Amino acid sequence: MARTRIPNVRLRALIEETEWTQGGLARAVNAVAAETGTVLRYDRTTVAHWLTGSHPMPRVQPLACEALSRRCGRVVTAEEAGFAGQDPVVPAQLAPPDANDLVALLHELSGPITYRPARPRPASRASSTAAAVVVVGAARVPGTRNSAALFFTRILQAQGGGFARGTLRTYLAEAVAGQLRGARSELRRERHAEASQLALVLGRMYADDLRNGEAQRCYLAARELAVTAGNRELTVIALRTLSVQAHGLGHLRIADEIARAAVSTARDAPRAVRAFAQAQLAVTAASRGEREDALRALSEAEGGVGPEESGRHPFESYARADFEFQRGEALMALREPAEAVPAFEYALAARAPDDRRGAALTRLRLADVLLPLGRVDETRALERELREDAEGLRSAAVTRRKQELRRSLSRFSGGRSAV
Incomplete structure (x- = not known):
């Protein structure tokens, strides 16, 4: 029956x-x-x-x-x-994992996790002692340990978030997590700072693969690890990254609140870190119609932008290409597309030769601006460059936006794909 x-x-x-x-x-x-x-x-x-x-x-x-x-x-x-x-179990998805147990986090990343728009709760390890360490300054990670974060960042830039993510997870689980448990005193802070950097890179890899729940968990873990390390700079970077993610997913109020928290935390931090936070605040303030705040933040951010040179560690400098991209985003949010075009063009020209992912995303964003302005031939040229230069890039974010661009261009070609 x-x-x-x-x-x-x-x-x-x-x-x-x-x-x-x-x-x-x-x-x-x-x-x-x-x-x-x-x-x-x-x-x-x-x-x-x-x-x-x-x-x-x-x-x-x-x-x-x-x-x-x-x-x-x-x-x-x-x-x-x-x-x-x-x-x-909703609350468990919001709470940052124990800073001493990266393995637990990595096990949680084995399946889809729902992104939850939420303001990060106060860090569980932000005791008065830890807070005092943050005020003093960041625990510096020796260059030999910084090399891992630099290595995986370069892979992300050159190959996309779908490449070598499993390798980074294995490295975190088998090498870094064990070092965290055994470290003491100053060495312990250095290990936590290294783990924070790597968790941020892993989160960016997940975000590039459009797995935003997993990315959010990594960013929250990175923030927790940074606070445990007493590292102000990495705490700011983690907050700023959470703001970027929330903004990209349309949660504008939360993105703005987190961006302002990043700016507040960045007081007395190095200029590059302050610039990194201010540039994101410019975008979120612009998205909420706060023009004066947005332009002020852009002006303050520009003063901390680093020179245009490759090889600098991504956690120690703020590249001109990344700042110009943020300037373009802020101007777009302020509904000034014509003014945004030079910013995105500058960002594209300033990209390092091996930053294929960054170049692809910049071309796609520039195309988004040019097409509504009626600059169809220039948009088609960008689409051709994407097909040539982004070939083999394992980035779901790039792939999806390339498909959207082709559909948009087809409407200018009588339904035919751009060639």
Whole structure:
């Protein structure tokens, strides 16, 4: 005998509370899934099936709960949504892992993790003693240890986030985690600083692969490790990176709050670190319509930009190419696309030859600006350069945006792909 399905009255009540249509909920679930690197193409018929008593797949239930939680402004559990299966443990996804146990974090990264827009809670190790260390200054990591972060950063720039990520995870699990447990005193702070840098690089690799939940966990871990190390600079970098991620995913208020926290933490830090934080504040302030704050932050950031030279360690300098890209983003947010074009062009010209990923993302952003301005031929030229120079780049972010650019260009070619 066929099983009788029980209508999901709890989900229907939540949909009424959110004032969404069935299609609206489906689109929201698709969007949350995209933040984890998962592609879903749900529509209103999918939600209609849920309302009649079918249940989302276990991996989709946390995504649906997250979408509903964001809309409702509170945590919505699987039970409240009327779904069968294990209730997602939301708080655990927000709490930074124990700084002494990177292995636990790496195990958690074995499957999809939902990105959760949230202000980072105060660091669990920010005791009065640790805070005093931060005020004094950063624990410097010896050059031999900095080389690992530099090595994997260069791989990310040259090959994309989908290349060598497993190698970095293995290095963190088998080498760095063991060194953390055995280190003492000053050496302990140096080990935590090294681990913080590597966790940041690992997070950027995940973000480049559109796995934003995993990236967020790495950034939170990096911040925790930096605080434990008493390293002000790395704490600022972790905060700034969390702000960039939140902004890119559309959480503008949270991104702005985190950017301001980074600027506040960067007081008395080296000029490059202060510039790094101010440049992000320029973007978030501009996105919220705060023009004066944005322009002031850009001006302050420019004073700390480093010389245009390759080989400098990414955690010790702020490159001109990266600053000009942020300037372009801030001007775009201020609705000044014509002024943003020279900034993105400067950023592209200043990219190091081996920064293939950075060059690809800059070309894509420049194309986003040029096409609405009617500069179609220049956009097509950028698309051709992308096909030549970004060949073999293992970056889901670049791949997705290249596909979007081709679709946009096809509308200027009578439906034909640009050649």
